[in-house]
Amino acid sequence: MAARIMNLPKHGLCHLMRTSALARHYAGSTGSASPPQFTTLSVDDKTGIATLTLNRPPANALNAAFMGEIARSIKELEKSKCRGLILTSSSERIFCAGLDLKECYQAEASHLQGIWVALQNLWHTLYSTPLITVALINGHTVAGGGMLALSSEYRIMLPNFKIGINETMVGLAVPMWLIDTYLNVIPNRRVAEWDLTASRIYKSEHALKAGLVDELAASKEQGLERAVAFISSYPKHSLVARAITKRQFREKDLKNFEDNRQHDLEIFLSNIQKPNVQSYLGEYLESLKKKA
Ligand SMILES: CC/C=C\CC/C=C/CC(=O)SCCNC(=O)CCNC(=O)[C@H](O)C(C)(C)COP(=O)(O)OP(=O)(O)OC[C@H]1O[C@@H](n2cnc3c(N)ncnc32)[C@H](O)[C@@H]1OP(=O)(O)O
Numbered sequence: 001m002a003a004r005i006m007n008l009p010k011h012g013l014c015h016l017m018r019t020s021a022l023a024r025h026y027a028g029s030t031g032s033a034s035p036p037q038f039t040t041l042s043v044d045d046k047t048g049i050a051t052l053t054l055n056r057p058p059a060n061a062l063n064a065a066f067m068g069e070i071a072r073s074i075k076e077l078e079k080s081k082c083r084g085l086i087l088t089s090s091s092e093r094i095f096c097a098g099l100d101l102k103e104c105y106q107a108e109a110s111h112l113q114g115i116w117v118a119l120q121n122l123w124h125t126l127y128s129t130p131l132i133t134v135a136l137i138n139g140h141t142v143a144g145g146g147m148l149a150l151s152s153e154y155r156i157m158l159p160n161f162k163i164g165i166n167e168t169m170v171g172l173a174v175p176m177w178l179i180d181t182y183l184n185v186i187p188n189r190r191v192a193e194w195d196l197t198a199s200r201i202y203k204s205e206h207a208l209k210a211g212l213v214d215e216l217a218a219s220k221e222q223g224l225e226r227a228v229a230f231i232s233s234y235p236k237h238s239l240v241a242r243a244i245t246k247r248q249f250r251e252k253d254l255k256n257f258e259d260n261r262q263h264d265l266e267i268f269l270s271n272i273q274k275p276n277v278q279s280y281l282g283e284y285l286e287s288l289k290k291k292a
Pocket residue numbers: 058059061093094096097098099100101102104140141142143144145162166167170171172272277281288289291292
């Protein structure tokens with residue numbers, strides 16, 4: 001089996017062609033001709049590997065438009081017969097800081113609903129995709145950012161960053177579908193329960209030891225090479241069987257989610273609008289500002 005390893009040109013012809021194709025797709029599905037705003041996508045036609053780069057400074061915080069854009073790109077890549085997807089960040093410090101908390105503070109219920117439904121859809125799309133998925137975690141990734149990493153099949157992280165799910169710390173329960181996602185990576189229930197109830201955040205090196213990530217890479221370039229090698233290690237003839245097997249492993253979690261989608265939304269809306277949670281959220285946002 002020949003595993004092709006190459007660095008993708010950041011602004012190559014291939015990238016431009018794919019971006020315009022996606023823009024046409026968005027125009028068809030949303031009625032607007034606006035191109036992707038918060039991501040760049042490049043596809044290596046020789047390897048069939050796509051790199052989706054998160055680019056919403058300063059923290060790649062997730063709002064509904066950003067999450068919709070990521071999910072639509074994944075769906076489009078599935079149709080284009082790409083074999084694999086690498087998720088990474090344009091920032092040198094932050095892979096993804098989770099939900100955009102500024103948009104969760106003192107927001108209308110309809111806005112909060114839009115955010116949560118977009119988060120649910122993004123999780124479902126990434127967790128269920130037949131594509132071979134690798135998160136190249138080149139910065140801190142917490143909460144919803146942890147979700148992106150853990151929903152991928154393989155995680156490569158750069159040293160000296162943080163990864164974890166800290167929802168309880170901000171006053172909210174971890175949704176069942178995210179617990180299932182965590183257990184898919186850390187099957188030791190006691191460790192998983194402790195991590196999620198205590199909002200445990202791991203440093204890269206410790207995350208590797210705990211099995212939360214699969215490899216450390218010294219640089220983003222090395223990480224990209226390792227990600228391409230991982231995806232290319234699956235022979236072409238195995239891809240359909242591989243995708244069916246992946247689906248079977250994840251089917252129960254996906255069904256649980258579908259059975260409880262509405263209830264999950266109601267729990268979020270009820271929690272996030274509680275005065276004590278909103279008040280804590282305000283203080284938390286202030287503390288993030290004061291750090292600067
Ligand atoms: C109350 C619960 C709300 C929703 C519940 C539902 C649960 C959903 C899951 C979630 O995703 S909740 C999101 C939880 N996220 C966090 O708690 C992350 C908070 N951020 C951090 O811990 C740190 O920023 C970091 C470790 C990610 C990066 O640290 P560092 O490199 O030192 O950067 P700064 O802290 O200086 O941040 C840079 C810049 O980004 C802004 N920012 C950071 N996180 C968010 C965020 N989640 N939403 C909006 N904005 C965020 C931060 O304020 C700084 O902005 P400046 O304008 O001051 O540059």
